[in-house]
Amino acid sequence: MRSRFVEENNPGSEMDALLLRSLQGYVRDTFGLSVWQAICRPGNLSVQTYEPMLRYDPGTADTVAQRAADVLGRQVETVWEDMGTYLVTNPGHEGVRRLLRFGGVSFADFLHSLEEMPGRARLALPDLDLPEITLNELGPDLFDIRCRSRVKGMTRVLVGMLTAMADDYGSLCLIESEEAESIRVRVMENSHGTARRFDLAMPDR
Amino acid sequence: MVTPQTVCALPIDGLARLMPMHLLLDRDERVVSVGPTLARVLAQMPEHFEVIGARFQDLFEVRSPGGVTHAAEVLARAGNRFRLVPRTGTRAGLRGLGTWLADDGQMLLNLSFGIDLITSVREFALTDADFAATELAMELLYLAEANAAVTRELRGLNLRLEGARLAAEEEAMTDPLTGLRNRRAADSVLERMCANGVPFALLHLDLDYFKAVNDTLGHAAGDQVLENVGRILQEHVRAEDCAARIGGDEFVVIVADRTDPKVLQVIAERIIARVSEPLAFQGTECRVSASVGIVRSVDMVRPDPVRLLAAADRALYAAKHAGRSQAVLLLLPES
Incomplete structure (x- = not known):
């Protein structure tokens, strides 16, 4: 091998x-x-x-x-x-969705928890070089997310994850990345669809 | 004990929000107020049990400090740290601290799940809203899941690596053409059997007329003959034995726990008979035979692989000399 x-x-x-x-x-x-x-x-x-x-x-x-x-x-x-x-959406990676959902009870809460994400990840993997994420609240439902990483594709991975998480929380959003390292999130409706269930208790394996 | 100075008067809903697991007791140790999360835990008390107005000792068993039943004693003895178990049949304990309030002898206890948090979340179906934002409950749950995920990945990695290691080991011990063990594997089996001191026999087999097949019909025919011998040997060994191809047309069979010369002779002759059966190759018949030299570990004082193989080689030479298609057992290999 x-x-x-x-x-x-x-x-x-x-x-x-x-x-x-x-x-x-x-x-x-x-x-x-x-x-x-x-x-x-x-x-x-x-x-x-x-x-x-x-x-x-x-x-x-x-x-x-x-x-x-x-x-x-x-x-x-x-x-x-x-x-x-x-x-986020593949059932085989349910653990990822769950870990992200610990970020907050609403999608806005979750967005605010993004800045804590590297710290959270380091609890489990101390050497993980997660991207540096900063969140700016531009308006009541408008956020600018900066994502700095050595990995070029990181911002796009985050865009994909945010899109899926918005769905998971049942929130209707416009998520775009016009320039590298920057993501614009506009929350159109907070409870557009049904949020997926999230139990704090770890599911049995 | 009365606090000298009162700083603030807290509305009851503010108390509930700041301390969702508080228990406020009057001077008779009856419940005046209970936090919403603690109320969920106590909801498992028997039916019609009213928590408000209930006595502390009817709600909780004090686990630490020991030998104490009353809240006042708990506060006096434990200072500000104690452990309780609700009388609801739950296994989860609660950790807490408490204080006397000013003037009227009320006691305020604030409880927490401590390390039983993870089981409690499941048992009481708790949600994010059941914890004060200042608590690290979410972080602890998060960490437990992240850890479980990492452990699961590591276990997966170990299994995959172990699988790859076994496959590589198997590959390193196998002769690719015949699927028999190879020289290296045979050496290590011999080594192990000598070290363990179990009796065994070593059959050294060499094909007769193999060169003729190779020369006249080509290597493809030769390979087919070798594969056929591989199949025959495989059929003649048990799980505890070992059949290996150790050279071009040289094979060894290590037969565990068999030392009766007659039995060994029969095994060898049966193999020779099968190998001697003609084999069809592209419409032509190819015929080979085999000579076998046999030695037994019990004929040596301290058997070792090198001397055993050398003795088996001498037995094989004797067999070839005796006119091929023969099996010769060398009873006293070193005499």
Whole structure:
């Protein structure tokens, strides 16, 4: 088994590992294993299975996402966005949705908790280089989110996740990213649809 | 004990919001007010039980400090930290602190789930609204789930790595053509059996006329012969035995717990008979046979793999010399 993960003590990236694993899950669940293999096959991608608990060279996630975009014939931004949505909505990743829902009882509450997200994540994974997120409330229902990360696709992943979370809270929103590292969220209606249920108690596995 | 100075008078709904798990008792230790979250916990008291006006000792068993039943004693003995269990049949304990209020001897206790938070959330179906914003309850629940997720991922990683390790190990021990064990695997089995001191026999098998098949019909025919021998040997070994291809047309079979010369001779002859059956290759018949040298671990004082293999080789040489398609058992390999 050949792996190009970076070994312990090396300054590899845990964030890249988590994104690669998510990307792999998204592509395999949505387009099938053969598409994922096509993405990994050519060039220098010697790995076909990415492990979320290992570390990979910084930048690997952006490289693989670009390969995925080429193979799927889409913009890399779209790939990242769809992956973000997949992470929140896929039943196999229910844990992600749950962890995000701990952010607050309403979508606005949740948006305000975004700034705490890196701190929360570090409780479980102390070395995780999560993006730096700042939230500015421009108006009563208008937010500007800045997302600074070493990973180029990060802002788009966040856009995808926010879109899915708005839905989860039953809130109608306009979420756009016009420029890199910036997201504009306009909450049109707070209880547009039915929010998905959220029990504080951990579901049995 | 009376506080010297009263700072503020708190409306009861403000008290409920600041301390959703408070218990306000009058001087007779009867409940004056109960926080909404604590009320949910006490809702599991027997039916028609009225919490407001109930006595402290009927609601709670004091676990710490020990030997105490009254709230006043709790405050006097424990200073500001105590542990209670509601008399509702729940397993979850409550941690708390308390104080006397000014003038009228009222006592205010503030309780918390402590480390039983996670089970309590489930048991009482608590929500975000049941906790004061200052509490770290959400963070603790979040952390527990994040930890569980990380542990699950690590367990998954370990399983995948273990699977890959086993596959790699299997691959490193297997002869790809015949599916038998390889030389390395045979060496380690011999090593282990010698070290364990269990009696066993070693059959060293070499094909006769194999070179002729290779030369006249080509390597594909030779490979087919080898694969066939692989199948035959596989059929003749039990789980505790080991059949391996250790060279071009050389094989060993390690037979555990068999030392009777007659039995070993029968096993070898049966293998030879099967190997000698003609094999069809692209319309042509290819014929090989086999010679077998047999040694037994019990014939050596301190058997070791190197000497056993050397002795088996001598037995094989004797078999070849005796006219091929023979099995020769060397009873005293080192005499």
